[in-house]
Each structure stands twice: as C-alpha cells, then as structure tokens.
Amino acid sequence: MRKTLKSISFILVLTLIMSITAFAEPGFAYKDEVLTEFSARWSLIQADDTVISVTPGSTVGELRFAWLSSAADSNPHFMVSENSDMSDAKEYDVVTSDAIKSLKSNKVTVAELEQGKTYYYSYTENGIWSESEPFTVQPSDEFTVLYVSDAQIGRSGDETLDEILIRDTCGWNYTVEKMLIAYPNAAFAISGGDQFQSPDSLVQMKAYLSPEALRSLPVANTIGNHDDDSSLYGDIFNNPNEVDELMPSEAGTGYYYTYDDVLFITINSNNSFMLDTAKILREATKAHPDTKWRVVTMHHNPYSASLSDDDFSEERLFFSSLYDLYDIDLCLSGHDHFYSRTDTMYAGEATDGEGTVYVQSSSASGSNYDPLPESTASFTVSAFDVRVPTYTAFTFTDDVIVGTTYRTDTDIVIDSFEITDNTTNTDINFFTAIFFFFKTLFSMI
Ligand SMILES: [Fe+2]
Structure with a gap:
C-alpha cells in the first residue's frame, strides 16, 4: 500500500529528549491538590464492585457492556432509553457466565443505534437499578479515536499499598480528563494493553475503570x-468478533471491529503463534475487504525505538511480515x-510511503x-521519553489519518503527522513479505 507520511511536528525530525535521572520510575502530570482531591474518591471507587465497562461494538451503531456481580445475583438486567429518566426503555438480554473469584460476568450487546444520537442506559447492580448514564454514537464520516497504553495501575511501587494505587489511578483519571477536554466528541478510545499491573486484581480493575467519563466513552482494550x-480481562471487557485461537491467553484472544471505513484489528501479541495472528488478519480482512484504512493494535511493538535496526525480535519477524501482507x-x-x-516500514526497511507506520504510546x-x-534505529522518526504521560488523537477521514500526540502536563503537542493512502498495491506484498520473513529468520539463526 503506497502512502505518504507527512511529519508536521514542530519538534525535531528526531526528538530524543533524554531523561538524565533514573529510569523505570513514575512521573505524574497532576499537581498535589489534584491528588488530594482525588484521594477522597478512593473508597467510593473501591466500593464500586459492579463498575461497568463500555467497549466498541462490531460496527458503528453497536456498543458492548460488561460488569461483574455476586454469585447471588441470579437475574441481572440492562436497558436503554432515549430519555434520561429511562422512560420508554428497551430491555436487552444479559449473557451471564462464571467469572474469577466466584463472581458472575454479565455482558450485553446493544445494536442498531443511530449516529449522532444520545441514549441512556441503566443496569442492575446486584439487584438495584443504577443511575442512568448517557452515551452518544459519534458520526462516522470523520471521527477521532484517542490512543493510550499502559495505564498499568499499581506499577509505580508496592501495589499492595493504597497510596501507590491512588497516585497511579489519579494519573490515569487525569489523562482521561485531559483527552476529553481536548476531544469531547471522540468516538472511542483504544488502550494498547497493560491496563492493570496484576492480571487478576479486582482492586486495580476497578481503579482502571474509575474515570467517570468511561461510563460513556467506549474503550477497546488490548491484552x-x-x-x-x-x-x-475477558470477564470485564466485552469484545466483538473474538477469533478462535489455537494458543489463546487465559485473558482471551484478538478481535476486530469497524467504524465506518476503518477496520480495527486487536492482536494478542502475547500469543506469538504466527498462524493465530494470520487467522485473525485473514478473518477480519475477509469480513471487511474494502475499508479505506486498516489499523492494528498490539501490545508489543516490532519497531519500538528501544530496538535497533538489526534487532530482529520475533515481533518484527512474525507480526510485521503479516502486516506487510495484509496492508496494515x-x-x-x-x-x-x-x-x-x-x-512507513515495509519488509524491514523504512520506505518512501509504502507500508505501515508504527506508533507506540507512553504511560497513560x-x-x-x-x-x-543511547542510539536509536534509523526507522525512528520521533521519540519522547520525558516522564510525562502522553496520548495520541487519530482523526480519520477519507483521505488522511491525522495523528497528534500530546503531553498531559502542558497539553503541548510533541508529535504530529499525517498518513495519506494513495493506492493499494497488493501484487508485490506476498513475495516481499515472504522474502523478509526468511531473510529475518536466517539472521536469527
Ligand atoms: Fe506495561
């Protein structure tokens, strides 16, 4: 796929702002008074055992919901109305299954929603109807997706301590707040994985879902x-079009969905069994062969700035070869x-517009x-490792994907770029990708 990548960043072509102090440390954007105010919410956040997650549906006009309840809650309900008082509401089927720690996982899919319209939903929290929450189906002709990764609640220190969890959660809430001030009409958000530090922590899960804006903003989460x-992960996130994998994680598998003319494919990169990844790419593109854009999310980055030109990790070998094949x-x-x-990267080389652009988010x-x-690879055109959370807004139109990355302390743009897709040329992809695969494979032996 030949495209142009236009960097319009005012920072440098390659910005390498090195933090001289120790790394692998936290760094928060909020001020002390924000943390003090947030800390007062902590007990309420931890008491919210039935906090609900909202995720994108399989296409525009579909949304998915999931929440946990006690094993004694045998009859959960969910309804949607066009009115905040929930009058004339329609009730939807709740699919319940066993979840961790003897809890129940409750999942609902709501389809045939109209673009541009605001709805309200309510659900039973262990038998009691919740307050209604609004959500709006954003028009899909031109829309913005907010990208974050590694909120990783509990990572900044001893995760058994409330003070550690509170400061991480405050940081995550602060980022969500900043994103939605800048982009109040974002269609949804994508999280690139590591939502929480410990995979089975209900405390950290509730903390991750604590931003009030997430009752209305769908988030597509990644393993x-x-x-x-x-x-x-699979208990609390209701992902669409999950693909059967031969080597799935306990958390689940990859999945895909569309939003108008964009196909989003979420890969479980903990599963490096190449046939599973090939399967999801094949199924997704077969179901939606003609979308203008194809976007993959995977936790690990084949072309991270932490890797050199010659660092042929299995991510680079397996995953990027497939992205070459499937015109991501x-x-x-x-x-x-x-x-x-x-x-733009193709067959292991930086190109003049052909291939895939790899964007890696910092801590959310x-x-x-x-x-x-100390030295970065030739394919890295922008990098930023100041200890400040970042997010990237992607706006999709028929002609261009506009990416804009912000630091959340000052709201200053640290990177900005455009991807313009001119033509699709799949003829050479197969042979070039296979050549790259074997060239890389031999270099690893
Ligand atoms: Fe992480």
Missing part, C-alpha cells in the same frame, strides 16, 4: 503481558513506556517509564 495470565496502515503499541513513531497514567537506548 498486554500484564493482562495475559488471568480471565479477568497503522500499528498501535505500548509496552516500552515511552512514545515513539516510525517512518505516569506509573512507569522505560529508557530510550
């Missing part, structure tokens, strides 16, 4: 290495806890940052 080893325009990742962006909360290496 990170910290989410991998528990079913909690944009790959969103996290894991390394600093922001970086590549040139401030709970942890990793260091950049």
Whole structure:
C-alpha cells in the first residue's frame, strides 16, 4: 500500500529528549491538590464492585457492556432509553457466565443505534437499578479515536499499598480528563494493553475503570503481558468478533471491529503463534475487504525505538511480515513506556510511503517509564521519553489519518503527522513479505 507520511511536528525530525535521572520510575502530570482531591474518591471507587465497562461494538451503531456481580445475583438486567429518566426503555438480554473469584460476568450487546444520537442506559447492580448514564454514537464520516497504553495501575511501587494505587489511578483519571477536554466528541478510545499491573486484581480493575467519563466513552482494550495470565480481562471487557485461537491467553484472544471505513484489528501479541495472528488478519480482512484504512493494535511493538535496526525480535519477524501482507496502515503499541513513531516500514526497511507506520504510546497514567537506548534505529522518526504521560488523537477521514500526540502536563503537542493512502498495491506484498520473513529468520539463526 503506497502512502505518504507527512511529519508536521514542530519538534525535531528526531526528538530524543533524554531523561538524565533514573529510569523505570513514575512521573505524574497532576499537581498535589489534584491528588488530594482525588484521594477522597478512593473508597467510593473501591466500593464500586459492579463498575461497568463500555467497549466498541462490531460496527458503528453497536456498543458492548460488561460488569461483574455476586454469585447471588441470579437475574441481572440492562436497558436503554432515549430519555434520561429511562422512560420508554428497551430491555436487552444479559449473557451471564462464571467469572474469577466466584463472581458472575454479565455482558450485553446493544445494536442498531443511530449516529449522532444520545441514549441512556441503566443496569442492575446486584439487584438495584443504577443511575442512568448517557452515551452518544459519534458520526462516522470523520471521527477521532484517542490512543493510550499502559495505564498499568499499581506499577509505580508496592501495589499492595493504597497510596501507590491512588497516585497511579489519579494519573490515569487525569489523562482521561485531559483527552476529553481536548476531544469531547471522540468516538472511542483504544488502550494498547497493560491496563492493570496484576492480571487478576479486582482492586486495580476497578481503579482502571474509575474515570467517570468511561461510563460513556467506549474503550477497546488490548491484552498486554500484564493482562495475559488471568480471565479477568475477558470477564470485564466485552469484545466483538473474538477469533478462535489455537494458543489463546487465559485473558482471551484478538478481535476486530469497524467504524465506518476503518477496520480495527486487536492482536494478542502475547500469543506469538504466527498462524493465530494470520487467522485473525485473514478473518477480519475477509469480513471487511474494502475499508479505506486498516489499523492494528498490539501490545508489543516490532519497531519500538528501544530496538535497533538489526534487532530482529520475533515481533518484527512474525507480526510485521503479516502486516506487510495484509496492508496494515497503522500499528498501535505500548509496552516500552515511552512514545515513539516510525517512518512507513515495509519488509524491514523504512520506505518512501509504502507500508505501515508504527506508533507506540507512553504511560497513560505516569506509573512507569522505560529508557530510550543511547542510539536509536534509523526507522525512528520521533521519540519522547520525558516522564510525562502522553496520548495520541487519530482523526480519520477519507483521505488522511491525522495523528497528534500530546503531553498531559502542558497539553503541548510533541508529535504530529499525517498518513495519506494513495493506492493499494497488493501484487508485490506476498513475495516481499515472504522474502523478509526468511531473510529475518536466517539472521536469527
Ligand atoms: Fe506495561
């Protein structure tokens, strides 16, 4: 796929702002008074055992919900209305299954919602109807998606201590607040994984879902290495189009969905069995062969600025070869806890507009940052490792994907770029991708 990548960042072509102090430390954007005010909410957040998650549906006009309840709650309900008082509400089927720690997982899919319209939902929290919450189906002709990764609540220190969890959660709440001040009409958000530090922690799960804006803003979550080893991820997130995998994680599998002319594919990169990844890419593109854009999210980044030109990790070998084959325009990742962006990459080389742009988000909360290496690879065109949370807003139109990355302390733009897709040329993809695969494979032996 030939496209142009236009960097309009006012920072440098390659911004390498090195933190001289120790790395792998937290760094928060909020002021002390924000933390004090937030701390007063902590007991309420932890008491909210039935906090609900909202995730994108399989297409525009569908939304998905999930919450946990006690085993004694045998008859959960969910309804949607066009009115805040829930008059004339329609009730939806709740699919209940066993969840971790003898809890129940309750999931609902709401379809055929109208674009541009605001609705309200309410659900039973262990038998008691919740306050109604609004949500708006954002028009899909031009829309913005907010990208974050590694909120990783509990990462900044001893996760058994409330003071650690509170400061991480405050940082995550602060980022969500900043994003929605800048983009109040965002269609949804994507999290690139490591939502919480411990995969089976209900405390950290409730903390991750604590921003009040997340009652209305759908978030497509990704299985990170910290989410991998528990079913909690699958209990609390109701993902669309989950693909059967031969080597799934305990947390679950990859999945896909569309929003108008964009196909979003979420990969479980903890599963490096290449046939599983090939399967989800094949199923997703077969179901939606003609979308203008194809966007992958995976936790690990084949082209992180932490990797050199010659560092042929299995991520680079397995995953990026497939992205070459399937004409992926944009790959969103996290894991390394600093922001970086590549040139367009194809068959292991930076290109003049052909291939995939790899964007890696920094910490969404401030709970942890990793260091950049002293010298970065040739494919890295922007990197930022100041210990400040970042997020990236992607606006999709027919002609261009506009990416804008902000630091949350000052709201200053640290990177800005455009991806313009001109033509699709799949003829050479198969042979080039296979060549790259074997070239890389031999280099690893
Ligand atoms: Fe992480």
